[in-house]
Amino acid sequence: MNLHSKQLVLGIDGGGSATRAALAVVAESFEFHIVGRGMAGASNFNSCGWEAATEQVQRAIQSAFESAGTEAHQVAAICLGMSGAGRTAEQQAWLRWAEESHIAEQARVVTDAETVLAAGTPEGAGVALIAGTGSLAFGKNAAGENARAGGWGYLLGDEGSGYQIALAAMQRIARAVDGRGPETGLQAAFQDALDLNDPRELIGYLYHTDRERSDIAGLSRLVFTAAEQGDVVACEVLRQAIQELTELVNAVVTRLHFSRGDYALALTGGILLHQRDFRVSFMERLRAQSLEPATIECVDDASLGAVRLAINGLKHA
Structure with missing residues (x-):
């Protein structure tokens, strides 16, 4: 042809x-x-x-x-x-x-x-959830009505994204260093990954004018590794991210009048595609909140x- x-x-x-x-x-x-x-x-x-x-x-x-x-x-x-x-x-x-x-x-x-x-x-109707560098939920029903939640950008939103997971981890490190929160293995993990001698050097890293959001989002991998090793703070950061993503889906499902088992769910973004345990925990949270979809597709x-x-x-x- x-x-x-x-x-x-x-x-x-x-x-x-x-x-x-x-x-x-x-x-x-x-x-x-x-x-x-x-x-x-x-x-x-x-x-x-x-x-x-x-x-x-x-x-x-x-x-x-x-x-x-x-x-x-x-x-x-x-x-x-x-x-x-x-x-x-x-x-x-x-x-x-x-x-x-x-x-x-x-x-x-x-x-x-x-x-x-x-x-x-299958029919272009349902809910799409993105959780990568940023986050966003978007849906469309059979009547052609659409709704979205999230997508406010890294300063106003992007809850549950790789960027916000990494940022939350660094905030927890700051609290630990100040004595305002529990100690966490995230501190050593971030310092080693970024070749920092002092945790306060995270300030220079984070606020560097050439720092890309995707660079920061990539550090979320350290949080997943720490959670796998049982770090309590890392696990809490990920639980919060799962709840944030669940709320995005819930907002769209509610506005489009979907019910449990009545919509298709499409997932994409590095966080949802490449972190299997996180994805499974997210699906369990949906079920626990009566938001289980009829079908799930990873895109x-x-x-x-x-x-x-x-x-x-x-x-x-």
Whole structure:
């Protein structure tokens, strides 16, 4: 099958840590298969800046075409599922960029949570929960109504995310050093990982002007390791994160009038995908609070959902 524009669509999953692009060939029946994939760095322009964000999306797209063995050219449709694009102004900025770049004849911009939902639920209805560098819950019911909770960013929210888990751990370390809280093995773990001689050097690390949120979020791995070793403080930090994520899901379920066993749940983000015990504990908390879903799907590449949404746009064009 020749790869010309009428047969191609692009799906973009632009996150706070990485950007993925999927290039798909679409048949007349609207069935598709992926022919190219690309990956690049973070593209949430609220945290990394507009120039860096657009550069990473372009790199991911170029890589997808290269993996398909063809030159980059305009496609029929693109859907950009972008972290930090929950407001109209941000979506319009991405739409202008797509138009000025001549990437596709038709462009659509949604949040990264919407692409997760499209990738991980059978009919595109249910709840998507992201817990990676940041956190967000998004849902849509059969009537087409949608709701979201979280997604307020690392200063106002991102509860249950890798960033907030690491930050909570450092706050517990500060309390321990001051004598305001119990001692914890997290102190030694963080000092060793960051090559610090004194716990107060965490201040310089955390407030460094070049410090990326994803760097801080990556330190959450130290909390999981400490919890596995039985550190009481680390376990408490993770229990709080589980409760925060449960509250995000509950808020969306309530607003969309889902009931127990009446919705599909799609999970993504490094915290939920790569920390199995944490994910199991989270599911147990949902059951304990009568929030158990009918189905659960772990989504490791939401660009597939973006492809589906791009094709939906072609169907209704």
